[in-house]
Amino acid sequence: MPLWFARGLRRGVVTTRYPAGPDGSAAALPTPPAFRPVKLTRELVDVMISVCPGPALTRTADTLVFDVGSCTACGRCARVAPHAVTPSGEFELAATARSALVKRIPIRGGQR
Amino acid sequence: MTAVEPRAAAGTREQLVRQLNGLGGLEVTGRGGTQGAVTVRLLPETLEAATHVLAGTAGTRLADMFADINGDAPTLRLVWAYEADEPGYIVIESEIEGEQYPPLSDIAPAAFVEECEIYEQFGIRPAGGKPLNRLMLPPHAEAELPTLGREPAQQPEEVHAPHLVGGQAFEFPFGPVRQAGVESLYYGLVTSGEEVVDLYMFTWHKHRGVEWRLRGKTMHEAIFLAERAEGLSAVATGWAFAAAAEAAAGVTPPAAAARTRAVALELERLYNHAAATAALGQATGLSVGQAAAEIALERLLRVNAAAFGHRYLFGVIEPGGVSRAPDAEVLRRELPGAYDELRRTADALLSTNSFVDRLEACGILTAEQARRLGLVGPVARATGLANDARLAAAGAAAPYAGHPVNVVTADGGDVFARFQVMLGEAAESARLITQFLDGGTAADCSLVAPRAGAGLGWAESSRGEVLAWVALDEDGRITRARLRPGSARNWRGFDDACRSQNVFTDIPIIEASFWLTVAGMARLGG
Secondary structure, eight states, X not given: OOOHHHHHXXXXXXXXXXXOSOOGGGGGSOOOEEEOGGGOOHHHHHHHHHXXXXXXXXXXXXXXXXXXXXXXXXXXXXXXXXXXXXXXXXXXXXXXXXXXXXXXXXXXTTOO | OOOOOOOBOOOOHHHHHHHHHHTTXXXXXXXXXXXXXXXXXXXXHHHHHHHHHHHTBTTEEEEEEEEEESSSSEEEEEEEEEOSSSOEEEEEEEEOOSSEEOOGGGTOGGGHHHHXXXXXXXXXXXXXXXXXXXXXXXXXXXXXXXOSSOOOSSOGGGGBOOOOOOTTOEXXXXXXXXXXXXXXXXXXEEESSSBEEEEEEEOGGGOOXXXXXXXXXXXXXXXXXXXXXXXXXXXXXXXXXXXXXXXXXXXXXXXXXXXXXXXXXXXXXXXXXXXXXXXXXHHTTOHHXXXXXXXXXXXXXXHHHHHHSOTTOTTOEETTEESOOOOHHHHHHHHHHHHXXXXXXXXXXXXXXXXHHHHTTSSOOOHHHHHHHTOOHHHHHTTTOOOXXXXXXXGGGHHHHHSOOOOOOOSSOSHHHHHHHHHHHHHHHHHXXXXXXXXXXXXXXXXXXXXXXXEEEEEEETTEEEEEEEEEOTXXXXXXXXXXXXXXXXXXXXXXXXHTTOBGGGHHHHHHHHOOOHHHHXXXXX
């Protein structure tokens, strides 16, 4: 019969304070998109809205409204507009107010 | 009427279909039938006799039952798994005139949960007035029933099967809010002190109307929701759905894409079995054992993320193929170490008497119970039944035809047997992943052109067979989709397992050994 107490001690403490340091495995995680305003056009934004499976993307005139709280980081918007959307690399998304999760991104592409 | 026992010897599928045709059935060939399965259309008056024939034949199993409405009269569909020679599926369909159909669960008890479901969705019920349980809304709710079709003739209060508590027994309520991280589920534990006399569940707290929300979507839009019907089986549910849609559209995914799906599916099985191991450690009070299994689980999830870009493998399956190919180098380098972590932990647990003692003779199910209730996955295989959707070689299971799976079974029927099956399957998954990688994987998709049709798809999740049935209109939009994860089948065996001479503290152990999700049960229309 294994000595679980000894096994636990041998393994040592694997929990740490957060954050203990950069976590290499985080790079492989899907993260919400980051949009490049100068590459966004109304038409492109409408295409991205049509492929978004949730309510994360909406448009008001020349503004893309991005609700990070509704985003599942599925990557569909990046797939239809790879030149305008890249993974943000951010996964620490907690906020103290719901409204802080809603970002307004100006649509600057196609403007003179 | 009593449940029919399988007395007729298993013949070929053709013989069985001929027998059904002899009852007045009509085999539907071509686009009118369900692609990926044999379809037999029956008149409602012969439905009962046909169910007798199928339930009475060895090697057949009622795998699912659901309804659809297209016009005035609902159509009832029964999916029978045929497990003798060349495993596959037979779909029986019958248009139901009026409000009632024959009480099929009297012949095949596996139909009861679906009879309740269909009543809530389509307002048709088995004849004879047997009480039906509520599945999607609590009996006291004033809300309208979550129908996919039409309102039932009777109000829901009249069809709630009462749960009686008599004598010295009392009901111990547990849930729906349980400890952190565990899904919402209510147990009514009926006990006389310590022994569990009866147990019933309320599963409506998580209904999300997934089947309802799939209607009107294209298969490419719908896959996002389909794989979230049971997130811990995202690959299996997504694959079954994609296979059903592909069958309906007459598309076959490229071989390398099918192998990629198989790699993801086996990774999903590995991490789920590791999670079940951790849950067994927790349920038996072995915190270090639990932590050791969770370390293995975390390593496996990180392998998933490194190989496929998502810890839980979401977004891999696409209708027509896959959206991502695995990083084969990462898998070959990292997977053996992560799997060894799980195996070492399991070996240590299996040599711990206090752990094994809690598992043996706990939560026993017999092969007879598993067969009557149509149970699937490790729960069924731990009773000695060797059903596995990966053996159905056509369609969804195509990659396994070239890389045969060794189906792991045990015969104890208890928690220990289920744990042994899971560990055997984890070893088998690690072996299969290497074979599929050697065979070649790729992010590849076949083009899917819109066309009308219906198809059946399946996959073997870590919880057992997942089935999906999809009907498309001429624009390729879904008119009806049915998703049946393994959890939706196996919860019906959980109460039986809990009643088999167990005490209160055995319940978490039995639940960990079933390793089901409430989401998989609560995915229906609403």
